[in-house]
Amino acid sequence: MITPSEIEDRFEEAALTLRRLPNPPGSGARGYGRSWPEYVHEARHAYGYEEAKMRVIPNAREIQRMExxxxxxxLVGGDSEQTIIDNRRIVWMRAEGHRWKQICRAVGCARSTAWRRWTAALVTIANRLNKRRKPGARPRAAKSTGDGERGKPDGGGANGPP
Known part of the structure; x- marks a missing residue:
């Protein structure tokens, strides 16, 4: 059973993964720009003398969990289309770590209303995900060969027969 706090953690993880994805300059739409590469204005920047930046790129599993x-x-709903959009914006901005004051300014509501919408959205997501799962169904482990003990080698060793 998925809880709203687990949903909150997954959204925070997704926001972190999205932030860690590579987005090099020039990878977006070009628009009305020039096709020439960036010109180096100072000699100290030409040979990599600026501070090195290290990025940890997410792996495929993290990207899949983010998606x-x-x-x-x-799964987030609301009364009108604008309310649905605002509720989704509240959930995502909170996952990115924005303060309530910034969220309220972006959405245009009071702090208590934003918190109530955020909580309701997390509960709604948790309920709908739990309904998708069949009650009583548990994830199965990998199938064994049927020799009794799973994954243990035959013969001696520390866990084997004396």
Whole structure:
């Protein structure tokens, strides 16, 4: 059973993963720009004398979990289309770590209303995800060969027969 706090953690993880994805300059739409590469204005920048930046790029599993969490935003509902958009914005901005004051300014509501919408959205997502799962169904382990003990080698060793 998925709880709203687990949903909150997954959204925070998704926001962190999205922030860690590589986005090099020039990878977006070009628009009305020039096609020439950036010109180096100072000699000290030409040979890599600026501070090195290290980025940890997420692996495929983290990206898959991020995409799954982003699909959960479609489960958030509301009375009108604008309310749905605002509720999704509240959930995502909170996952990115924005303060309530910034969220309230972006959405245009009071802090208590934003918190109530955020909580309701997390509970709604948790309930809809729990309904998708069949009650009583548990994830199965990998199938064994049927020799009794799973994953243990035959014969001696520390856990084997004396």
């Amino acid at each position: 799954e969490a982003l699909e959960w935003l479609a």
